[in-house]
Structures are given as structure tokens and as C-alpha cells.
Amino acid sequence: MRLRCWLLFVVCIPWSLSVTEGVEPISTSIAVGMASAVTWFLVSYQNMFYSFSECCKSDWISYNKTGLKHDLQTKLFGQHIASQVILKAVTGFMNNKNPKKPLVLSLHGWTGTGKNFVSQLIAENIYHKGMSSSFVHLFTATAHFPHEVHIDTYKTQLQEWIRGNVSICARSVFVFDEMDKMHPGLIDGIKPYLDFYDNLNGVSYRQAIFIFLSNAGGENIVQVALNFWKDGKEREEIQLKDLETALSLAVFNNKNSGFWHTSLIDKNLVDFFVPFLPLEYKHVVQCGLAEMAAKGITRNEKAVEQMAHDLNYFPKEERVFSMQGCKVISSRLDFYI
Structure with a gap:
């Protein structure tokens, strides 16, 4: 099972300060500054982590x-x-x-x-x-x-x-x-x-x-x-x-x-x-041309049409619907090209 996308930070800051009357104002300011810097770092680092590792957030899940x-x-x-x-x-x-x-x-x-x-x-x-x-x-x-x-x-x-x-x-x-x-x-x-x-x-x-x-x-x-x-x-x-x-x-x-x-x-x-309706010859050709484009192959309608023609159709005489649909297009296309 995949684990939830999260980070656990353990940051140890040596605090030599105690809440007493002897604490100097300048020391307190430094401590507050350090805490703010560490907080900013943690938030920034976590956001950077989310940008690289998929999380259940809108950055990674957004319907288009x-x-x-x-x-x-x-x-x-x-x-x-x-x-x-x-x-x-x-x-x-x-x-x-x-x-x-x-x-x-x-x-x-x-x-x-x-x-x-x-x-x-x-x-x-x-x-x-x-x-x-x-x-x-x-x-x-x-x-x-x-x-x-x-x-x-x-x-x-x-x-x-x-x-x-x-x-x-x-x-x-x-x-x-x-x-x-x-x-x-x-x-x-x-x-x-x-x-x-x-x-x-x-x-x-x-x-x-x-x-x-x-x-x-x-x-x-x-x-x-x-x-x-x-x-x-x-x-x-x-x-x-x-x-x-x-x-x-x-x-x-x-x-x-x-x-x-x-x-x-x-x-x-x-x-x-x-x-999902059975596909016709023209749809098989469309699938072939789309597959050709996806593979970055120069468009070749003649090769695609020949490939589509050689597939099996029914009824046998009329050859209206393809029996394989677009299932074998990717592998068959290489042969015809």
C-alpha cells in the first residue's frame, strides 16, 4: 500500500534561554528571529517537496x-x-x-x-x-x-x-x-x-x-x-x-x-x-492515423487504409463492422509502414 505523501521534520534548536528576569532583550530577539526563519524554511521546503512528489492536493488533482x-x-x-x-x-x-x-x-x-x-x-x-x-x-x-x-x-x-x-x-x-x-x-x-x-x-x-x-x-x-x-x-x-x-x-x-x-x-x-458500439472501417482508419501521429510517424493514409482493409469485418459479405476494432492497430501499423 502506498504511503501518504508527507514529511516529518525533526528540528532541534539549542535553547539556552530560560524565562527569567535575566533574559536579555537582544537574546530574545535573536531567538524569535531564529524561530521565524526555521518556520519559513519548513514551509518552503514542504511546498517544494509537494511540487516534486505527487500528493492528494489540487496541484496534482484537478478536473479539466x-x-x-x-x-x-x-x-x-x-x-x-x-x-x-x-x-x-x-x-x-x-x-x-x-x-x-x-x-x-x-x-x-x-x-x-x-x-x-x-x-x-x-x-x-x-x-x-x-x-x-x-x-x-x-x-x-x-x-x-x-x-x-x-x-x-x-x-x-x-x-x-x-x-x-x-x-x-x-x-x-x-x-x-x-x-x-x-x-x-x-x-x-x-x-x-x-x-x-x-x-x-x-x-x-x-x-x-x-x-x-x-x-x-x-x-x-x-x-x-x-x-x-x-x-x-x-x-x-x-x-x-x-x-x-x-x-x-x-x-x-x-x-x-x-x-x-x-x-x-x-x-x-x-x-x-x-x-460502446462496434467500429466501422472509417473508424479503424481514424485510429490508425491517430496512432501514426502519436508515434511521430509521417502521415501515410495509403498504408493505414490498407491495414484497415485487411482486418476482419462482419457481416461477411457487407463487411460493415470491424471484429478487432482498434485493439491491434498499434502492432499492425508497424508492419504496414
């Missing part, structure tokens, strides 16, 4: 709504619903000085559609160090909780980790990847920290953010997108209401969802189920 809006509009492709929901949800929560509960977002969709990337964008617009911040905690089900026989141990360790880190910094973010592979008992283990409590054992979790990433419900999202395409409707016509209810029911009733019959859903602790 404009930055998040810009990132979602220019870096996240083909996700008009997710962009709108994420921006409103995070902004409303961060601007609320006294939230009733932590913000809980559940992001759903096929791999490569941008769920992990959105988590990164949120972190980068709250924390100076982004995902590298000591106040951002990422858990992956298969890596951190691989063995079902150890579920009780995992549950205890996870609860202690959340409690300890929120005690250090109330404005903490916890990202849980592969929620569809997480044991329901482990998910229920974090329920108390998501609920409407003032505090638990003296710790308030109301300023924390919990983000769940899952492939569960992806089939339902794809089917809605496919139906809109078959009906000749534009992708941008799909609204949250077209997906949210079906998505939450599918996740709750699917034994492979991770959320299956957990109290997170029936207690309404998830604030938003955010659907």
Missing part, C-alpha cells in the same frame, strides 16, 4: 472538463453515445462538492472499441500523472484474481486496498477490467464502498470513482447497431435509450457477465451502463 471534452471528440472514434454519457457523468460528479455516493460507470462493448482508452482519458483529465498516478488503481480479473479457490483471500485483500487508498486520498479512481471474468462474490465484496453511506468505519468513499470494463452485453450492442444499419438508419441516430435497458438486463441475466445476480445491479449502484 474542457480537456476531457476535447479528447473525447478528437481521440475517441465512433462512440457518440459513450462520449456524451462519460462527459456529463464525470463533469456532474466532479463539480458536485457533496456527492451522495461514488461515481460508478460500467463500460460495455466488444474488445477494441475504446473502453480502456476512455478510462485513460478520464484519468489524464483528473490527475497530473494520468494513469501513472498513485491514486489510480487498475485491476484485471485474470491477472489479479485468477483462482476461484482463493476468492475469500482476494476479497479481503481488495477491501483492504480500497479502504487504505481512499483513506490516503478520497479522490481515488479504481478501474476493474474483465468484469465479465470476475467472480460475483468478489464483485459483491466491493458493494459497501459503492453505496449511499456517509462513511464506513470513519472512511468516506463518496468522492471516489469506480469504472468497470466488460465485454458482456457486447452482442446486444452489436445487434442494435446491425438493426439500425439494415434499416438504413445512420449510426448517429442510435441513442442511449435504444441500448441501456436491454444492456442492463442482458448483463444481469447472463451467467458469464460477472455481474450475474450481484447486488450492484439490483441495488442500483451502477450510475451508468455505457455502451
Whole structure:
């Protein structure tokens, strides 16, 4: 567990003065001057320390709504619903000085559609160090909780980790990847920290953010997108209401969802189920060009288009939606360049 960012100073000043009538005025002045100088030094040194070492302070934690809006509009492709929901949800929560509960977002969709990337964008617009911040905690089900026989141990360790880190910094973010592979008992283990409590054992979790990433419900999202395409409707016509209810029911009733019959859903602790639509060819090209720019590579649209063309799409004949999304762009791009 990371320790709180703080300094302990032990300063020993030899005081040869005593409060007696024999104390000379000039000696008293020197003593007062020394005390003031030491105080100034300690304050200055502490501020200098904070400027180099991350702390739970506004210098290191400051929400940038404009930055998040810009990132979602220019870096996240083909996700008009997710962009709108994420921006409103995070902004409303961060601007609320006294939230009733932590913000809980559940992001759903096929791999490569941008769920992990959105988590990164949120972190980068709250924390100076982004995902590298000591106040951002990422858990992956298969890596951190691989063995079902150890579920009780995992549950205890996870609860202690959340409690300890929120005690250090109330404005903490916890990202849980592969929620569809997480044991329901482990998910229920974090329920108390998501609920409407003032505090638990003296710790308030109301300023924390919990983000769940899952492939569960992806089939339902794809089917809605496919139906809109078959009906000749534009992708941008799909609204949250077209997906949210079906998505939450599918996740709750699917034994492979991770959320299956957990109290997170029936207690309404998830604030938003955010659907990520399957990406089309044009979105894959956009991802490729963005990746090329991020790597500092000279723009080469022909190479990116060829790479995007060679990926797998469905339906097989029409090749409308990418099966890999932007997941493999970074590694594939090197080959085509």
C-alpha cells in the first residue's frame, strides 16, 4: 500500500534561554528571529517537496472538463453515445462538492472499441500523472484474481486496498477490467464502498470513482447497431435509450457477465451502463492515423487504409463492422509502414 505523501521534520534548536528576569532583550530577539526563519524554511521546503512528489492536493488533482471534452471528440472514434454519457457523468460528479455516493460507470462493448482508452482519458483529465498516478488503481480479473479457490483471500485483500487508498486520498479512481471474468462474490465484496453511506468505519468513499470494463452485453450492442444499419438508419441516430435497458438486463441475466445476480445491479449502484458500439472501417482508419501521429510517424493514409482493409469485418459479405476494432492497430501499423 502506498504511503501518504508527507514529511516529518525533526528540528532541534539549542535553547539556552530560560524565562527569567535575566533574559536579555537582544537574546530574545535573536531567538524569535531564529524561530521565524526555521518556520519559513519548513514551509518552503514542504511546498517544494509537494511540487516534486505527487500528493492528494489540487496541484496534482484537478478536473479539466474542457480537456476531457476535447479528447473525447478528437481521440475517441465512433462512440457518440459513450462520449456524451462519460462527459456529463464525470463533469456532474466532479463539480458536485457533496456527492451522495461514488461515481460508478460500467463500460460495455466488444474488445477494441475504446473502453480502456476512455478510462485513460478520464484519468489524464483528473490527475497530473494520468494513469501513472498513485491514486489510480487498475485491476484485471485474470491477472489479479485468477483462482476461484482463493476468492475469500482476494476479497479481503481488495477491501483492504480500497479502504487504505481512499483513506490516503478520497479522490481515488479504481478501474476493474474483465468484469465479465470476475467472480460475483468478489464483485459483491466491493458493494459497501459503492453505496449511499456517509462513511464506513470513519472512511468516506463518496468522492471516489469506480469504472468497470466488460465485454458482456457486447452482442446486444452489436445487434442494435446491425438493426439500425439494415434499416438504413445512420449510426448517429442510435441513442442511449435504444441500448441501456436491454444492456442492463442482458448483463444481469447472463451467467458469464460477472455481474450475474450481484447486488450492484439490483441495488442500483451502477450510475451508468455505457455502451460502446462496434467500429466501422472509417473508424479503424481514424485510429490508425491517430496512432501514426502519436508515434511521430509521417502521415501515410495509403498504408493505414490498407491495414484497415485487411482486418476482419462482419457481416461477411457487407463487411460493415470491424471484429478487432482498434485493439491491434498499434502492432499492425508497424508492419504496414
